[in-house]
Every structure is written in C-alpha cells, then in structure tokens.
Amino acid sequence: MTAYVALLDGGKREEGVEVRALGPGLYEVRLAGKVHAVDAFRHDHGTLSLLVDSESHSVQLDQRASGMKVHLRDSVYSVDILDERRLRMRRSAGRFTVEGRQALAAPLPCRVVRVLRKPGDAVREGEGVVLVELMGMENEIRSPRDGKVVELLVQEGQAVEKDARVASVE
Amino acid sequence: MPEGKPINKLLVANRGEIAVRVIRTAREMGLKTVAIYSDADRGALHVRLADEAVHIGPPPARDSYLVAERILAAAGRTGADAVHPGYGFLSEKAEFNRACRDAGILFVGPSPEAQEAMGVKTSARKRMAAAGVPVVPGSDGPIADQAEAQAQADAMGYPVMLKAAAGGGGKGMKKCERPQDFPALWQTAKRESASAFGDDRIYLEKFLERPRHVEIQVFADRAGNTIWLGERECSVQRRHQKIVEESPSAVLDERMRQAMGEVAVKAARAVDYLGAGTVEFLVDAQRKFYFLEMNTRLQVEHPVTEMCTGLDLVRLQLEVARGLPVPRQDEVVRRGHAVEARVYAEDPARGFLPSPGRISYLRVPGGPGVRDDSGVYAGWVVPPFYDPMISKLLAWAPTRAQAIARLDRALGDYHVHGISTNIPYLRQVLRHPAFAAGDYDTGFCAEHQKELLVPPDPGYQEVALIAAAVAAFKRDHDEAEAFAARASAAQAGRSAWARAGRLRSLGRGLR
Numbered sequence: 001m002t003a004y005v006a007l008l009d010g011g012k013r014e015e016g017v018e019v020r021a022l023g024p025g026l027y028e029v030r031l032a033g034k035v036h037a038v039d040a041f042r043h044d045h046g047t048l049s050l051l052v053d054s055e056s057h058s059v060q061l062d063q064r065a066s067g068m069k070v071h072l073r074d075s076v077y078s079v080d081i082l083d084e085r086r087l088r089m090r091r092s093a094g095r096f097t098v099e100g101r102q103a104l105a106a107p108l109p110c111r112v113v114r115v116l117r118k119p120g121d122a123v124r125e126g127e128g129v130v131l132v133e134l135m136g137m138e139n140e141i142r143s144p145r146d147g148k149v150v151e152l153l154v155q156e157g158q159a160v161e162k163d164a165r166v167a168s169v170e
Numbered sequence: 171m172p173e174g175k176p177i178n179k180l181l182v183a184n185r186g187e188i189a190v191r192v193i194r195t196a197r198e199m200g201l202k203t204v205a206i207y208s209d210a211d212r213g214a215l216h217v218r219l220a221d222e223a224v225h226i227g228p229p230p231a232r233d234s235y236l237v238a239e240r241i242l243a244a245a246g247r248t249g250a251d252a253v254h255p256g257y258g259f260l261s262e263k264a265e266f267n268r269a270c271r272d273a274g275i276l277f278v279g280p281s282p283e284a285q286e287a288m289g290v291k292t293s294a295r296k297r298m299a300a301a302g303v304p305v306v307p308g309s310d311g312p313i314a315d316q317a318e319a320q321a322q323a324d325a326m327g328y329p330v331m332l333k334a335a336a337g338g339g340g341k342g343m344k345k346c347e348r349p350q351d352f353p354a355l356w357q358t359a360k361r362e363s364a365s366a367f368g369d370d371r372i373y374l375e376k377f378l379e380r381p382r383h384v385e386i387q388v389f390a391d392r393a394g395n396t397i398w399l400g401e402r403e404c405s406v407q408r409r410h411q412k413i414v415e416e417s418p419s420a421v422l423d424e425r426m427r428q429a430m431g432e433v434a435v436k437a438a439r440a441v442d443y444l445g446a447g448t449v450e451f452l453v454d455a456q457r458k459f460y461f462l463e464m465n466t467r468l469q470v471e472h473p474v475t476e477m478c479t480g481l482d483l484v485r486l487q488l489e490v491a492r493g494l495p496v497p498r499q500d501e502v503v504r505r506g507h508a509v510e511a512r513v514y515a516e517d518p519a520r521g522f523l524p525s526p527g528r529i530s531y532l533r534v535p536g537g538p539g540v541r542d543d544s545g546v547y548a549g550w551v552v553p554p555f556y557d558p559m560i561s562k563l564l565a566w567a568p569t570r571a572q573a574i575a576r577l578d579r580a581l582g583d584y585h586v587h588g589i590s591t592n593i594p595y596l597r598q599v600l601r602h603p604a605f606a607a608g609d610y611d612t613g614f615c616a617e618h619q620k621e622l623l624v625p626p627d628p629g630y631q632e633v634a635l636i637a638a639a640v641a642a643f644k645r646d647h648d649e650a651e652a653f654a655a656r657a658s659a660a661q662a663g664r665s666a667w668a669r670a671g672r673l674r675s676l677g678r679g680l681r
Contacts, residue, residue, distance in 0.1 A: 002643055006635050017635060019643040027643070029636050040640050046531045046587055050637055057630075059637040062531070062587035068641075070634040071585065075626035076594060077634040081642040107523055108554050113361060135524045135558060136341060136366055137409065138358060162554075 005087050007067075007080040017081070101170045102144050106160045110134035114156055117149045117167075129167050130154060143169045174392055174493025175276060177201060177252040181245045182216065184256030185235060187545030187561060188470070189216035192254045195484040204248045206241060208234035210553040215545050222248050229555045235259045238266045242273050252276040252491065254484075258557070261467040262289055262338070278491045280390075280466050284441040288464040292335050292373050298461045301440040303433055306452055306460040308375035311335075320352050322374055329377035332356060334363035334370075338465065340410030341366035345377060380455040380611040383407070383462070384419050386434035387475045389486060390443045391496045398431035399481070400504045402474050406599055408522055408615040413592070414599055415471040416509040417478050420570070420608025421453055430459055437464055446472070446487050455611075470512070470562070473543055477508035477566040507573040508566045511581060511600070513544075515558040517590040519623055526554040530588035535580040539566040539573075542584075552589060560591070570608070574600050598622045 001020040008015060018030040027038040039051040048059045060071035070077040082090060110132040117129045128140030129149060143149075151168035154160060180196045181204040182189045193203045193216060205220035210229035217223045224244035227234035234240070236259055245253060253270050255261035255278070264282040271277060279285070288294045292311040299305050307326070312335045313319040323330045323346065332355055334342030342363030344355040356372065364370035383404045390396040403419035404412040422430070434449035441464075448469045450462040472483045479502060490496060515525045532548040544561035546552065552560060563584060565577035578600045581593050602618060604610050615622065626634075 002646065004639050004642060006638065008631070008635075015635060017639040019639050021643070021647070027640055029639060031632060031635060031639075036636060038636055038640055040637075040644075047533075047585075048637055048641065050633065050640075052633055052636055055633075057633050057637070059634070060531075060585055060587065061637065061641050064588065068638050069587075070638055072630050072634050072637070073627065074582065074594065074597060075630060075634075077626045077631060079634055079638040081638050083642075083646065107520075108526065133361075133365065135526075135554060135556070136362075137524075138362060139521060139523060 002083065004081050004083055007082065008078070010078060011080070099145075101150065101168055102147075103165045104129055104141050104143065104167045104169065105163050105165050106132065106141065107139075107162070108134045109162050110139075110160050112154045112156055112158045112160060112166070113138055115152065115154070116140070117152075119149050119152050121149050123147060123149055123169060129169070132160065132166075141166055145169060174491055175251075177276060177488060177492055179204060179248065179250045179252070180278075180488070181206070181241070181248065181250035181253045181275075182220070182256065183235070183241050183253050184259055184261075185211055185214060185216055185545075185556065187543050187559065188256040188258075188468075190219060190545050191543055192256060192484055193219045195482055195488070196254075198482075199485060199488060201488075204244065204250045206235070206244055208555075210555050213550065215547055215550070224248060229553065231259065231556065238263070238269050241266075242269060242275070245270075245275050246273070250275065252278055252488075254278040254487070255467065257465075257467050257470055262465070264289060276491055278445065278487050280444045280447065281442065284443050285466045287441040288466050290335050291333065291337060291463050292371075294463060295461070297440065298437055301436060303437055303440075303461045304459065306375045306378065306462060309373045312371035312373045316353065316356050319356060319372070319374065320349070323352055324349060326374065326376050331375040331377050332359040332372050333375060334359065334367060335373055336367035336369035336371065337363060338367075338463075340407070342370075342372070343410045378452055378454040378460070380613065381405075382419070382421055382453040382611050383412070383450065384422065384430070384453050384459070385448050385450040385469070386430055387469070387472070387483075388434050388438045388443065388447045388449060389483075389490070389496045390438055390445065390447070391490045392444065392493055393495060394439075394442075395496050395498075396435045396438050396443065397496050397499045397502060398434050399475050399479050399502055401427060401430065402469075402471055404471060405610055405612045406605070406614055407612050408518075412471065413512045413514070413615075414509065414596065414605075415474050416507065416570070416573070417474045418504070418507065418570075421457065426457065426459070433459075433461070437461065445490050446483055470559075471510050473541060473562060473564050474508045474510050477541065477564055478504045478506060480505075506566055506568045507570040508564055509570075509573045509577045509600075510562055510564045511577060511596040512559050512592075513561040513563055513584065513586075513596070514592045515552045515560050515589045516592055518592050518595040522592070524554070524558040525590040526552040526558060527589045528552075529560075529586060531585065532587070533583075533585040534561075535563070535583035537576075537580065537583075539576055540564070540580045541566075560586070571606075574606065594624075595622055598624055 004017045006015045020028040029036045041049040050057045062069040067080045114131040123143045130141045147169045150170045154166045179202040182192045196203045203220040205216045205223040206226045226240040260266040264285040267277045267282040295305045329347045332344045344359045360370040387399040402417045404415045406414035448465040451459045453459045516522045528551045534542045541564040546560045567573040
C-alpha cells in the first residue's frame with residue numbers, strides 16, 4: 001500500500017489517496033473515506049481506460065514539467081501526486097505561497113514594451129507591472145499579490161528570455 | 171488582364187497549416203511543390219510534405235518569411251514557375267506580388283494594383299464609397315496627430331474603433347470605450363501596427379451597435395467573370411481574432427444574402443479583381459450592412475465555404491491563375507451547414523497567453539462530416555515565433571444544430587498533450603445558449619467570458635484523482651522493480667576478482 005497526497009487547484013488544496021495493488025491492472029483506491037475497486041488498462045501513450053467500481057472512463061494523462069494535467073470528459077484537471085518524501089521537500093521549500101517577496105517572470109521570450117509600475121509603486125493583485133510583446137500581441141505581466149514593487153530588472157525595448165525575472169513585488 | 175500560363179512547380183511562400191493545405195491540393199493536381207522554412211521550422215510538417223524545401227533564414231518572420239528576395243531566390247533556384255502566398259506574411263504585399271511578376275513567376279492571386287487599391291484600408295473605404303458601396307462611418311483617412319485623433323473620436327462619440335490602415339488579423343485594432351482611455355490605446359495600436367505591418371498609420375471608425383462580422387467569398391477569372399460563393403459569419407472573436415466561423419449566417423435571409431453577394435461582386439469588379447477574395451461586412455443591430463474591407467487573398471476560414479459548396483478553393487485559385495474560367499453563378503450550389511473552430515496553442519484562463527512547446531501526444535478526430543486542417547504532428551515543437559494556431563477543425567451537417575453538435579463531439583475527440591490549447595473554451599462557445607440561438611455579435615467572447623471559462627467539472631474530480639494516483643503508483647513500482655532488477659543483475663555479473671579488488675581498496679578482507 002502506498003499513501004499519496006494529491007495537490008489540487010495549483011497547490012491550494014490537499015487530498016490523501018491510498019493505492020494498493022490487487023493484481024495486474026487491478027487496484028484498491030481509498031479516497032475521502034471510500035474504497036474503490038479500480039481496473040486500469042493502458043492504451044497508447046498517456047491514454048488510460050479506467051473502470052472505477054463499474055463506471056467506465058477514458059482518461060488522458062498529460063505529464064508536463066509543471067505537473068500533471070488529467071483530461072477527463074469535458075474537463076482538464078491539474079493534479080500533482082506526491083509521496084511522503086516529495087511532500088516533505090515541498091513543505092520545506094515553502095513555494096506556492098503568495099506571501100513574502102514574489103518574483104515576476106516572463107512566461108515566454110518577449111520584448112518589454114512599457115514599464116507600468118516603478119519601484120516603490122503600490123500594486124494590487126492582478127494589476128500589470130510590465131507590458132510585453134510576445135508572438136505579435138501585447139500582454140501584461142501581472143502582480144500575484146497586493147503590495148509594492150521592490151525591484152525592477154528590465155527597461156523598455158529590452159528583449160527578455162523565457163522565465164527571466166522582470167520585477168519583484170513584496 | 172495578362173494571360174494565364176501553365177504551372178508545373180508551385181512554391182508555397184508560407185508555413186504551418188496553410189502551407190500543408192496548399193501542398194495537398196497541388197499534389198492532387200499533379201504539381202511539384204516547394205516549401206520554404208526558417209531555422210525554427212526545419213522539422214515542420216510542410217517541409218516533410220513538399221517535394222523540395224529551401225531554407226530562407228533565421229526564425230523571426232521579418233528575417234525569413236517576410237523577405238521577398240529570399241523567397242524569389244528560392245523560386246529561382248528550384249525552378250518554380252508559380253508562388254502561392256497563403257494568408258498573412260507576404261500574401262497582401264503588392265511589392266512582393268510585383269516582384270514575382272518582374273521575375274516572370276506567376277503570383278497566385280490578384281494583380282498588385284488590385285492589392286494596392288484594397289491594401290490601405292482608408293483608400294479602400296474611399297474607393298468603395300465612390301462605387302456606391304455602403305461603408306462604416308469614420309475618419310476620412312489615417313490621422314497623423316494624437317490630439318487631432320482624440321478630437322475626432324470625441325466628435326464621433328464613443329465607443330470608437332482604432333484601426334491600422336495597413337491592418338488585418340486584429341493586430342493594431344483597439345476598441346475605445348471612454349475618452350480617458352484613448353491616449354493609451356492610441357499608443358498601443360500604433361506600436362502593434364508598426365511591428366506587425368511596418369506601418370503605424372491609424373484611422374478611426376464609429377463602433378456600431380452589436381455588430382456582426384459577415385463576409386462574402388468572391389472569385390474572379392481572367393475573362394472578368396466574377397461570382398460569389400455565399401457568406402461566412404465570423405462574429406465569435408477573441409482579441410479581434412476570429413475563432414469560430416460558420417455558414418450560413420443566422421442573421422441573413424435570402425434577400426439580404428443576395429444583396430450582399432451582389433455588392434461584394436461590385437466591390438471586386440471595381441478593382442479588376444482576379445482569383446479568391448473576401449469582402450468583409452459589418453451588419454448592425456438593424457441588419458444594415460457596411461463594407462469593412464476586402465482581403466485580397468485566401469482566407470483562413472475558406473474551408474467553411476468549401477464544405478458548403480463542395481468546391482476546392484485552392485484548386486480554383488490555381489485553375490484561374492492558369493487562365494481557366496470560374497463556374498457560372500448558377501452552377502454554385504450551397505448545401506447544409508458548416509462550422510469551423512480554430513485550435514490554438516494558448517491558455518484562455520491566462521488571457522489567451524500563447525503556449526508554445528513540444529506536442530507530446532496528438533490524436534485527431536474523425537468520423538462523418540469532420541475535417542481537420544492541421545499543421546502539426548506528435549513530437550513537433552510549436553515555435554514561439556509565429557501565430558500559435560495549430561489546426562482548424564470543421565464539421566458539416568445538413569442543419570446548423572447537427573453541425574454544432576458534430577463539431578462539439580469532434581473537439582471532444584481532439585487530444586493534444588504537452589501544451590495548453592483552447593479546445594475546452596471552443597466547446598463552451600459551441601454550447602453557449604446565445605451561440606446556439608444564433609444570437610451573437612463580435613462582443614460575444616468578452617460579454618460571456620465567465621461562462622466560457624468554466625472550471626473543471628467537480629463531479630469527475632475524484633475519478634481524475636484516482637487516475638493520477640494509479641498512474642503514480644504504477645510508475646513508482648515499475649521504477650522500484652527496474653532498480654531492483656538492475657541491482658541484482660549487477661551483483662550477479664560482477665566477478666569474484668573485481669569484488670576482491672574493491673574490498674581491498676576499501677582496506678578490508680583478503681589479508
């Protein structure tokens with residue numbers, strides 16, 4: 001039996017899951033106080049036929065660098081499954097919070113069109129700090145929290161690499 | 171109109187799905203094809219499909235797909251006798267068209283003069299007004315000065331549309347609701363326009379109340395026969411870019427359709443048009459229609475018309491270029507209903523932020539009445555340099571309701587892993603009551619943003635969790651088993667001498 005913790009909604013919620021192997025492709029899964037009989041059949045890459053108790057589901061598992069996307073019926077769920085060790089590592093790293101100093105990074109390679117907030121300026125959650133052009137359109141890099149711009153690392157006209165820090169908000 | 175001439179080898183001056191689309195028809199017609207590619211597109215599908223491929227420069231479009239000399243050199247080197255420009259890039263650049271003519275290469279499209287007449291939106295508006303075609307009220311021409319522009323906007327009354335004179339594709343186009351927003355939007359429109367078209371001239375149009383975007387496909391041959399092939403309704407737009415198109419439009423009746431078709435033909439004749447063109451109209455809440463612009467090229471959404479008429483518009487383009495006639499107007503029969511959805515590598519929940527990257531898995535839908543015009547494959551890396559559209563998915567059915575249900579079903583069978591796509595968003599559009607009722611305008615996406623961006627269904631979250639947990643369990647156990655198997659194999663394989671040497675070096679045993 002292996003116990004996991006599932007992170008949902010980008011890490012805001014946790015849910016415990018226990019999995020026990022009963023035979024090839026057959027599992028017993030304990031979730032939210034209920035025990036389910038699960039028959040999992042792997043089709044091609046990333047496609048799983050799942051019989052949960054007697055319900056049949058076709059599930060697509062899309063493993064990305066940023067976590068697992070589960071495609072099921074009309075929805076896409078972001079689910080991260082952690083075991084004990086990974087959960088401890090994550091807790092000690094203390095990421096995924098929007099408290100303290102937050103770095104704003106470029107989501108893609110882009111060019112800075114305009115700086116919207118100077119260091120020292122107050123900013124609200126969701127407000128743009130830097131306006132960039134990427135793939136021909138202008139987009140704002142927004143603050144994840146209410147606070148103050150404490151650092152600005154780019155100038156107008158500058159080319160910025162993917163994931164490069166452009167500003168910090170505290 | 172100059173003579174047509176035979177085509178033996180066609181260079182496709184484009185990339186992505188439209189290059190693939192053109193190559194497919196060229197192959198059916200027995201023509202040899204030449205692809206062009208930038209460094210970012212060496213592995214692209216259009217390069218794989220073409221008979222020949224020529225490298226034309228580094229990834230940024232301004233250094234590759236927009237450099238006319240390199241494309242003409244590629245045509246010269248491969249002996250291509252015709253160029254199909256696709257859409258976007260150089261497709262509406264009269265200078266490129268003229269350079270092809272000067273080099274003795276057939277440009278599949280209208281004359282450079284017709285492109286010039288329609289290319290600058292402000293002069294096209296003037297010319298159409300003079301030909302008796304109704305146009306949207308607006309400024310006489312591009313406005314040089316911001317203060318002057320704001321004064322005109324104030325006089326016109328808000329909301330107003332700021333538009334790029336050289337524009338198209340939503341770039342450099344902004345809707346201004348309030349006078350205090352004008353300066354910032356003016357600057358943004360100028361910058362976007364300068365970087366997209368190399369031209370920052372902006373003009374103003376009155377924003378019509380609940381406008382619908384309805385366009386007419388026209389076709390003209392070298393003898394001057396000009397026909398129209400029905401309309402496409404393109405009012406579902408996000409950031410002024412079309413994402414769902416259909417034909418017929420729910421807002422037109424037969425009399426209005428006929429009137430718009432005739433006006434579109436008149437617009438094309440006014441510039442001695444040749445080949446495939448699209449006359450775009452806005453239809454206001456009182457169902458009056460106004461000329462918006464004419465696109466002097468094949469349109470992204472042309473397959474909608476192909477599914478309703480049964481015609482292959484790319485074949486028709488190539489035939490007309492060779493000097494063959496278009497069908498007679500009474501030979502054009504439209505039947506049933508077609509809907510197209512544009513599949514983009516983007517994340518609607520993050521303001522439609524593009525999502526380039528590697529497609530780790532791809533399975534595309536099939537079944538009756540479904541067409542997938544794609545430019546990608548599993549393993550392809552969607553580059554961050556170009557428009558992030560990866561495919562156009564279409565459905566045809568005898569009725570509108572059936573076509574929508576069919577497209578929804580097909581989108582449900584469309585699986586793309588590794589990058590984010592707008593597929594769930596497109597399905598919400600198709601299921602929205604206002605869309606289902608045909609009661610929507612160009613404000614649809616903005617107005618219904620909340621309903622279109624639905625969170626995942628909580629009813630199946632447990633199943634999703636079970637799936638992820640079982641997969642993690644299987645992966646962890648496979649890894650543990652593989653590790654154990656390797657460890658015991660390594661133990662068994664190591665010789666007694668090697669073991670002895672290792673122990674000695676550790677200072678133990680064999681003394």
